[in-house]
Amino acid sequence: MRLMRFSRAIVFGLLLSFALAGCMPANVQRTPAEIEAAQSAASLAQQGQFEQAAQAYLALAAQSSSRQDHYRLLAAEAWRQEGRIDLAANTLAQIDRQQLSGDEPVRLDLLRAELALSRHDDATALRLTTQPHLVVPTALQPRLLELRARAMAATGDNWGAARSRIQMDSQLTGFDRAQNRQQALALLRKLGIPSLQQRAAAMKPGDRMLSWVNEALSQLGVVVAQSQAALNQPVGTLVPGPAADVREGYKVPAKVALLLPGDGNFAAAGRSIREGFFAAYMHAGHNHAPRPAVRVYNSHGTTAGSIAGYQQAVADGAQFVVGPLTRDDVAAVFSQTALPVPVLALNHPDDRQLPAGDSSEFGLLPENEGAQAADHMIERGLQHAYVIIARDDFAQRAASAFKAEFIARGGQVDGIHVVADFTSALQGMNLGNYTSKPGSSVPASPDTGIFISMRPTDARLLLPQLRVGNVQLPVFATSHVYAGSDDAAANRDLDGVEFCDIPWLFNAQPGLPDHDTIAALLPAARGGAGRLFAFGMDAWNLVPYIDWMRAHPGSYLPGATGQLTANPFGRVRNVLIWAKFHNGLARPLGGSLQINDVPGAAPAPDAQPAPASSTATPGNAASAH
DSSP states (O other), X not given: OOOOHHHHHHHHHHHHHHHHHTOOOTTOOOOHHHHHHHHHHHHHHHTTOHHHHHHHHHHHHHHOTTSHHHHHHHHHHHHHHTTOGGGXXXXXXXXXXXXXXXXXXXXXXXHHHHHHHHTTOHXXXXXHHSOTTOOOOXXXXXXXXXXXXXXXXXXXXXXXXXXXXXXXXXXXXXXXXXXXXXXXXXXXXXXXXXXXXXXXXXXXXXXXXXHHHHHHHHHTTOOOOOOOOOOOEESOOBOOSSOTTOBTTOOOXXXXXXXEOSSSTTHHHHHHHHHHHHHHHHHGGGGTOOOOEEEXXXXXXXXXXXXXXXXXXXXXXXXXXXXXOXXXXXXXXXXXXXXXXXXXXXXXXXXXXXXSTTOEXXXXXXXXXXXHHHHHHHHTTOOEEEEEEOSSHHHHHHHHHHHHHHHHTTOEEEEEEEOSOGGGTTTTOOOGGGBOOTTOOSOSSTTEEEEEEOOHHHHHHHHXXXXXXTBOOOEEEOGGGOOSSOOHHHHGGGTTOEEEEOGGGGTOSTTSOOHHHHHHHOGGGSTTHHHHHHHHHHHXXXXXXXXXXXXXXXXEEEETTEEEEEOTTSEEEEEOEEEEEXXXXXXXXXXXXXXXXXXXXXXXXXOOOOOTTSEEOOOOTTTOO
16 A cells, blocks of 8 residues: 555655754764765755665765664665665664664654565554554654554554544644545444444544544445534634734635636526625725635536636636535535645535545535434423425435434434425324314423424415314424515414524624615525525635634634534534524524624625625625535
């Protein structure tokens, strides 16, 4: 197996630093000629002439009996850099480990372990990489862990190999991290679904391996429960000092590309997201923080257009790309051989793979709504649930996530009914145990609730039928039950229904512009399109903080679509609010999400978005499935 690139890079840097600095026993003096020869050998290595460098180090070893082991080690490392660890075998065999100093014994053991792996001597490699009380310099730890993981995998210990790779995850970046993550998850998948589920059930919520096991299960097609997001500290804390407008974690590239469909089937969604993005971008200038130049690229709503748009943005000097929008387009961009510029994708691909490289994914997912509905019902003391959903993809994905989370939290799903004809929605349902006595308003099953996922028109047909049937159970829904604007006359049949949704529609997130004012000015922010407009606002708001959020678990961004958190895999999740219909009007249950010291990154109420076809210089989305 080819070594990961980071391992060779680390040794190359160490080889040069040690050779140029003359890392030697302190009591031995080198002659000027020896120093010159050592510097010449290091220079050859720096130029990539590793074979010549190895020969030069062997010549030094022959001339210096007191330092021969030091030079032989450098020669062996040069052979390794050439990709010929086999040529280093004889040199390694001649090195006396007792004559080495500093971290040289560790470097020798790593070379010997690598040689052992190349010869399929897995037991020796495992012994060399699992020595007790071994002190390893920070720079060499990723290489040690990778060799250990390879040795464990070769001896059949896939769990131990995966743990070793996960242990070094935080020490890697870019391509190296992406490659290592793919290998760690591949090792976990080899364990199979039953073994992974058993291990996950035995883990505590804070176990580092739990998120990895769940990710592997998800890639195997298992719908797993979502752990509740930790909201410990908002991003954007003001940094003390004279630059009081600078906030912790705020970092923006010089040029940002916005890749959205300007025509085709998703043009309307692209327009709402684009206008929300630029509204937030313009308002962000009020605290005088630096902002990048932003240029819009048309993806045409196709995979070919998305790839071409990404490549053109890179050629134009973009340092960060926001988009594309649909799941297929995101998968196409991520599948490219090279992804030189990180992406904040505005959806999650269907292939269940991790975001590529240092890229991230942000979407308004039905799975997120279903899981949060399950949590909400459990927290209300409901231990039983009956699920009634429409036949569309959104509803079925929400229901699957609801079931997984509800069961994981100790609840029981008594039944799932998919409705084809809402004019006779109760037909085929077994609701006898939930029917109250005629005239009674007391639920027959006080620990039971109904979860629904359907459009407002369907819900308005379902709820009266439940009442006629004396089913007096509380009803909880996804955001699809609310059209995005008040219609008291039409929605009176929905009275009592609680549903999760984004806070901006209800002005429930302090620090953001008034939704009603923006909607009155911009058609792209009205009704259900308001969710996409808010999604676009948060797409910009994430740009300065996404790296910080990924590196600081528990940090969150108070956004238009909810409290935004990012897991280490680069997936952004929005924590929604809960609202309830009363007298036909939808209002948030908890008032507002009052958070102190929120970053000022949302648009002002009268902010006008920049022209979508221009470059702005400082001076599935939800339905795209």
